[in-house]
Amino acid sequence: MAKSEETSSSSSSRPWESYHTVYTNAKAGMDGVDKEKVQRVVYEMSKGSKYFENEERKEAYMKQKIENMRAQRAKLKPADISHYQRVADKRIAELEATRDLTRTWLHVDMDAFYAAVETLSNPSLKGRPMAVGTMSMISTANYEARKFGVRAAMPGFIACKLCPELIFVPTDFKKYTYYSDLTRKVFQEYDPNFMAASLDEAYLDITNVCKERDITVAEVTEELRQNVYKATGLTCSAGVAPNRLLAKVCSDINKPNGQFLLPNDRAAIMTFISSLPIRKIGGIGKVTEHILKDVFEIKTCEDLLQKSSFFCALFSPSSADFFISVGLGLGGTDAPQVRSRKSMSNERTFSATKDETFFHQKLVELSEMLSADMEKEGLHGRTLTLKLKTASFEVKTRALTLQSSLRSSKDILKHASKLLKAELPVSLRLIGLRMSHFNEDKDGTLSDPTQRTLLNYIKPGDDNTNLVDDEHSDVKDHSESHCYTYTNPSRDPLSELNDNNEQVVEDNGLEDHECKDQLNAVKSSEFDAQGIETHSLEGRNQDQLTMIDFSEKETGSSSSHDKEALIWLEDYKCSLCGVELPPSFLEERQEHADFHLAEKMQMEEESAHAYRNLPLKNRMRQKEAVVGQSKGRKKLKQSPSNGKHIPIDAFFSKASHNL
Template sequence: MASSENSGAGDDAQATETEETDETLKYRLLGPSLTKAGQSAVDQRKVSEIIYNVSRGSKFFTHEKSRNQLLTTKIERIISQKQKIEEHGLLLHTRRTDQYLAELELGRDLSQTVVHIDCDAFFAAVEELDRPELRELPMAVGKGVLTTCNYHARKYGCRSGMAGFIAKKLCPDLILIPQNYQKYTAKADEIRAILACYDPQFQSSSLDEAYLNITAYCSANEIEPEEAVRRLRSEVVEKTKVSISGGIAPNARLAKICSNWNKPNGQHYVPNERSAIMKFMSAIPLRNINGVGRVFERELDAIGIKYCRDIFTHRGLILPLFGEKCYRFLMQCYLGLGRTKIQPIEESERKSVGTERTFRDTGNVADLQEKLQLTALELEKDMLRTQFKGRTLVLKVKLHTFEVLSRQMLLPKAVYLSEDLYRYALPMLVKLYKETPNLKIRLMGLRCTNLVSMKNTDVNFFRGIQTSNGRPQSSSRIKSPEEEGLGILDGQDIHDQPRDPDSMIEDWEHSHVPYGSIAGSHTLNPLFKSDPTLEMWVSDLHGPAAARQFDFQSTLRFLPVKTND
């Protein structure tokens, strides 16, 4: 009888553990955009239940479930470590933290006024200018993955980074509009021209966001910060027909939080007073702070830190549990500190320039080469816009299983042209293909690091580079990585600010066309018509005879021939 009772108790415990795991997984499936404006009135439990049921059985679901279990295991270790630390006493760590907080307090700067500007549902708002009837309907931009939702769609739980088919389950009447980045960029340029009147050194953090320091503007015009931002927002709406929201605070971190406070088409102000800052930050959930995602949120919540005020309560645990970097970050968050120096991104100490794109799963050699070309072309645009060249090139791919892999290469010279980026990236893609059986990719990205400024050179419209004395720089043939003795280095996933939101993406199911059968025909950019590196790739994979049957002149067409050469 006792044995039966023990067995029943064990079953109950296992059932409870399964329920807890499901709950954490459902929360994880809500995605990284949970704190976006327009979500506060949504029944997130209902939304998570729908996402859970719709995605169940997909590769995405399997991947997220695996990652959730790994995080759960990690949290169990954190809790165990926490207990050991508490047994030994927290006095030394607490004293050190109090000293560090006092040092930070001495450096508090309340002399500046920083503004964070965020366009309201920007892509959707631009589309609504061309189609005004969409303003009263639930609408989102994007097909496979949503990039932006209007506020009517957000009432149903739809959000950026969500798979289109899941959004349709949440809102069957949702209208999906294809992206038009050329249109969004043109509208962003109109807005930036207005921002420059308030701070010529404003910093664009993305297409629809910017930081400004309006201290000088307010002083010169004898105007209060709140009135200055109202004037700015009114001018943007009048001239561009797009509404923006603003956050006003003594530093960039606070301004970023404030801009999300009264969305859409609103603003929030935290005065330059220590008491006002501490009161404001006290009630802020950690997840609402830029830099705290769903993983770190769960780790902190496991030891009792949910709001900023909890940081002080548990300050003696943070350093031994999470390390120096997280410790310093959280202490600054608790005090409401942040940077006050605002400058154009190209003038700041930028670490990298990158781009990436999501597409349907493919393992087709022609498709992969075309995706790499397009990604290289996009990266060149970003390099020209930011005026940087890169000495290190990083290739990132996300597999159809949602596993992320990356490779990086040290280059012999700093580059920015798409043909250079493509030729150096291709061997890294080859290496991944050879190392990964049945490779299928759903996302590809390129990033340049180890940046070199192009400020001392002129880039002309013909994409040539002239030195400061006006003489053209010679453009010698780009040697293959093997000729130049370059090594392709294995790398971990390179994380950058929210360009890859670890989104929920539709689990596309379609057949893989194996190499050696017709892989389709794709028109190529003329820059890539003659490609010895690609020919080397095909030869390496399928033999020289197969490579000879590749048509490199106008289309990329792999003929259905398999030889033993």
């Protein structure tokens, strides 16, 4: 009690101590910075601003998540914890069995890349504190400026307070891209399939080059860094480890212009990971760090293993696996498969303004950049998304899906302007454009030789002439059946420690055993029909879950896909895409649910289109495989003919039912 009062008194007299911002977390080159001074300056300079208000909202959101997690933990009984510890031990053994020590991964990270490029272009900046960006926002800072607490993602006016001699240089992405391309040419010499994580960092698998040239890992790493310097005049730091997760951590240890090697030995890995702060791990941000510290008293990666039972009890399976893997020092080792690009985007930050002419100029720039990037990869897109960040730091997205794909900057600008116009008047500090739903057709159209048009279903007045291809006509229809799983919301899964999950089956024409077989098939599948990863909710605390049903409610409606549901894990995280929204964000949650619903409907439409294009024999086989076909379709009534008028039915064949 006394400790609580002392903490409260300290917070009231030194309010900045409870003001958590990203700027107070150390980056490379900030080890000797007075963190309390930085925290106080950030608090005093931002107090009362829109940024401050947004930070307070985020702080309240984080505290709410922490309290929710504490409440969930308090519900766990000793028997529950014992059960989940057994589950965790089993999962630890399974993950440990996947450990691969045969590969050697190198993570290379350019040192203060943007600032270093600017210094290379203007040698007079060398040795002077300098930041790339504006008074509104800083992209990066050199190591001289970091000694004062200046860092990336910090407003320039706060940076000036910390370092009055700070020099600002505007961003020049063409210049940064040029030097990035030079570094990548060097990387290709060591790993043709290297992974570029950003303009200034990449992952390389140097296993083969070490064997082929019969040289040590340290020699390869040193040689690569020297070759990068020769090609660009820029220094870089490197980390070497058995997997990518650890390699990234290692590259930050001896920055700038250094390297650190972690041996391919389990004992060395466990020793290294045991004292490593959890915030050093990519994927653990400010909110997750505070939840782990404040709720579970987890500070190091070793603590993650000791508290693994709570992850299995209170977190999603994927999150639990991630935390346990970090505690074991496990990460990606295999070369990722080449995947087609899903989206492409550009965005720009600026000082808050209501100038609509300025907004249009930014849209022109972004449209041209996006068009050029798409042209470089030969892509056309159908869905254009506009991203806006308001003066109060609220983020909004507006999307438009077109019937035909596009790529030209003129078309992108036209549709982006319409999306923006609907939001005006508004004060903004960021505008971004994203294109998705790509196809690689050169003319930008969704070409499909089997695509049918109305002409395929229309015949001339003479009934003897039928232009419809009977091979593609449907002979009979069927009613589709559904299996639904039902979970009683009042049931406490923590009181049932077995592996059984009660299910209630709604039978729409299926026999009981057939429906159960389908349920078992769905339950055992790791991915659903649309390729979205799903997790069993078996044994999960239902208080953590908020479900939004995407199934059709109208009588007689049916879907060709299995029923899907959006679930808010821990009452804040979307189970379909991982986005986090607090329960109080009702409108944003509804918009998010609408987005997934629209996405699902589009996929159903594409699936139905593909089905209609199948030859008749294949379609008949699919229909025969579905249980519970309808008894038949009622014939359309012929319109009565009046006088000389030709009934409209005469212009359509029976195959028009496919429409």
